[in-house]
Amino acid sequence: xxxxxxxxxxxxxxxxxxxxQLEELLDSTPLATIALVRDGHPLIFPTGMxxxxxxxxxxxxxxxxxxxxxxxxxxxxxxxxxxxxxxxARSGFESxxxxxxxxxxxxxxPIPAEDKVRYLETLTDTFIPGRVAELxxxxxxxxxxxxxxxxxxxxxxxxxKIGDGWSEDPDEDIAAGAWAGIVPLTTVYGxxxxxxxxxxxxxxxxxxxxxxxxxxNRRKE
Amino acid sequence: xxxxxxxxxxxxxxxxxxxxQLEELLDSTPLATIALVRDGHPLIFPTGMxxxxxxxxxxxxxxxxxxxxxxxxxxxxxxxxxxxxxxxARSGFESxxxxxxxxxxxxxxPIPAEDKVRYLETLTDTFIPGRVAELxxxxxxxxxxxxxxxxxxxxxxxxxKIGDGWSEDPDEDIAAGAWAGIVPLTTVYGxxxxxxxxxxxxxxxxxxxxxxxxxxNRRKE
Numbered sequence: 001x002x003x004x005x006x007x008x009x010x011x012x013x014x015x016x017x018x019x020x021q022l023e024e025l026l027d028s029t030p031l032a033t034i035a036l037v038r039d040g041h042p043l044i045f046p047t048g049m050x051x052x053x054x055x056x057x058x059x060x061x062x063x064x065x066x067x068x069x070x071x072x073x074x075x076x077x078x079x080x081x082x083x084x085x086x087x088x089a090r091s092g093f094e095s096x097x098x099x100x101x102x103x104x105x106x107x108x109x110p111i112p113a114e115d116k117v118r119y120l121e122t123l124t125d126t127f128i129p130g131r132v133a134e135l136x137x138x139x140x141x142x143x144x145x146x147x148x149x150x151x152x153x154x155x156x157x158x159x160x161k162i163g164d165g166w167s168e169d170p171d172e173d174i175a176a177g178a179w180a181g182i183v184p185l186t187t188v189y190g191x192x193x194x195x196x197x198x199x200x201x202x203x204x205x206x207x208x209x210x211x212x213x214x215x216x217n218r219r220k221e
Numbered sequence: 222x223x224x225x226x227x228x229x230x231x232x233x234x235x236x237x238x239x240x241x242q243l244e245e246l247l248d249s250t251p252l253a254t255i256a257l258v259r260d261g262h263p264l265i266f267p268t269g270m271x272x273x274x275x276x277x278x279x280x281x282x283x284x285x286x287x288x289x290x291x292x293x294x295x296x297x298x299x300x301x302x303x304x305x306x307x308x309x310a311r312s313g314f315e316s317x318x319x320x321x322x323x324x325x326x327x328x329x330x331p332i333p334a335e336d337k338v339r340y341l342e343t344l345t346d347t348f349i350p351g352r353v354a355e356l357x358x359x360x361x362x363x364x365x366x367x368x369x370x371x372x373x374x375x376x377x378x379x380x381x382k383i384g385d386g387w388s389e390d391p392d393e394d395i396a397a398g399a400w401a402g403i404v405p406l407t408t409v410y411g412x413x414x415x416x417x418x419x420x421x422x423x424x425x426x427x428x429x430x431x432x433x434x435x436x437x438n439r440r441k442e
Contacts, residue, residue, distance in 0.1 A: 030318070033300045035256030035263040042256040042263060044298040046322050077265040079254045088413075088429055091356055092345040093363040097251070101267050124313040135312055135399060142314040166416040178356060179423050180416040183432045190306075190405030195387040198401045208309055211404045 016160045022153070025100045025160065026051040026080055029187075030127055030217040032058065035077040036069060049080070050126035050217055055150040056104065057111070057119055067147050070108050078104040078151075083185050089167030090178040098182060099163045106156030108149035119148050126217050130207040187215040237381040243374070246321045246381065247272040247301055250408075251348055251438040253279065256298040257290060270301070271347035271438055276371040277325065278332075278340055288368050291329050299325040299372075304406050310388030311399040319403055320384045327377030329370035340369050347438050351428040408436040 016022075032049035035042055045066050047058050056078065060067040070076060085098035111119050120143070121132045138146075167180045174180075189211045192204055237243075253270035256263055266287050268279050277299065281288040291297060306319035332340050341364070342353045359367075388401045395401075410432045413425055 031302060031304055033254040033265065033267075033302065035265040035298070037258050037261065037263050040258065040261075041296055041326075042258050042298040044254065044256040044265070044300040044324055046254075046300050046302040046320070048318060075262055077256065077263040079265040079267050081252060081254065081267040083252055083408075085411075086348060086432065088349055088352070091363070092341060092353065092359055093367070095345060095349060095352070097269060097348075099267070103265055105262075120313060124316060127307060127318075128309055128316060131309070131316070132313065136394070136397065138313055142312070146314070166418070169418075173357070174418055176357065177420075177423055179426050179429065180419045181414050181425075181429070182416075183413050183429060184411030185408055185436055186411055187304075187406055187408045190407055192309075192404050193402050195401040195403075197387070197390075197395055199398075202398055202400050204402075205400050208400065208402070208404060211307065215406060 014161045014163055016162050018160070019153075021162065022102055022158060022160045023051060025082065025102050026056065028100070028216050029080060029082050031080070032056070033079045033081075034058075034070065035079070036066070036074050038069065048123070048127065050123050051153075052119065052122050052126075052150075054154050055152055057123060057148065057150050058108070059120060059123060059146055059148045062145055062147050064147070067149070071110050071147050071149055073107045073109060075105070075107055076151075078106075080104075084164065085182040085184040087163070087167055087182050088180060090169040090173040090176065090180050094167050094169050094173075096167075097163065099161075101161045102158060104151070104153065104156050104158040106151045108151045111148040111150050116143055116146070116148050119150070120146065123148075128207050129210055131205075134205050134207055188213060189215060235382045235384055237383050239381070242383065243323055243379060243381050244272060246303065246323050247277065249321070249437050250301060250303050252301070253277070254300045254302075255279075255291065256300070257287070257295050259290065269344070269348065271344050272374070273340065273343050273347075273371075275374050277374055278344060278369065278371050279329070280341060280344055280367055280369040283366055283368050285368070288370070292331050292368050292370055294328045294330060296326070296328055297372075299327075301325075305385065306403040306405040308384070308388055308403050309401060311390040311394035311397065311401050315388050315390050315394075317388075318384065320382075322382045323379060325372070325374065325377050325379040327372045329372045332369040332371050337364055337367070337369050340371070341367065344369075349428050350431055352426075355426050355428055409434060410436060
């Protein structure tokens, strides 16, 4: 079976073939949604994800059936999406969202044992920049219980669709005088909240203090 | 072929069987990610979605190949996910996200022609509450170009997983004195921006003025 086509069939002018724009999207949200086929049926799973160089990296429990399927190299389709705003047009028909949407087709492979610590630490530092330096090392038991998987983006097929324009209303709708514009959507960090089992005397660490403003999963290098 | 199991195999205590919690999640984000199988391969598509009563409703172009597959009733798996916070634990291993994650298995069906206007208007009013009253009616041409599909939630199988707890660190990690807590994540509306082709004299409408604070796609009834 051949790979599914990555040609955007609808509204082709929204398609981008820019790898740097793809990387920018992958770095702007930690959430990937992964589809696979089991017994002919579609399955779907959300998971944390980070781009590390030209690889897409995920991790999970060795006890997770779907992670084991993915580790075995079954074909996957991965969606990474951000909603960037509500596009308010002069008709319901033209109203929409501003968005970035990537779909990546390929297969993951397990990360070799000797690289696992490095990848897992980079994942942690992507989600919580600077955290690894504040933590003990992972134990052998923890490492053994964790599947870490990677997919080389350059060897995969992918498509990127970006909707970042204004509404495109017909002249008669513009003339009729309805308002048009966008309402931006942003995902932001809130005030850190201390665990009930964390003593008040323990200061909020630098890593957590650094998580402010807009979410991106880009680690500070 | 039987439907995939909806039993959560990992960390089963995070599974919820509450329909009202499922509805709350579906109402808290307009984004659904839909997986289907074509030629044995997984395909995946993000799309706008609204819950209307006990139905999940999506719409798209009659020119979209994947929408046509979905309209034909192919089995789909739908993921609806919110990331609610970064769970900062005392080890990389225990660090994670707070999240709500629903997976729904089923098949969509086209909305009958006589109900299409009502469903499409409800979609618009879900994404932009109150907007329909400010707009002209959809034209016959627009309606003909739009596929509107629904899936009855009660007839589908679904699973809901909620991660909303604190980190569960082993006693020795707590004793070692690292900070633990969460950093909340919230998606918020920004200041409305007027389209360049929208005259300054046209006031920002009530619907748009109402889109403030936190994102939910719950229409105001």
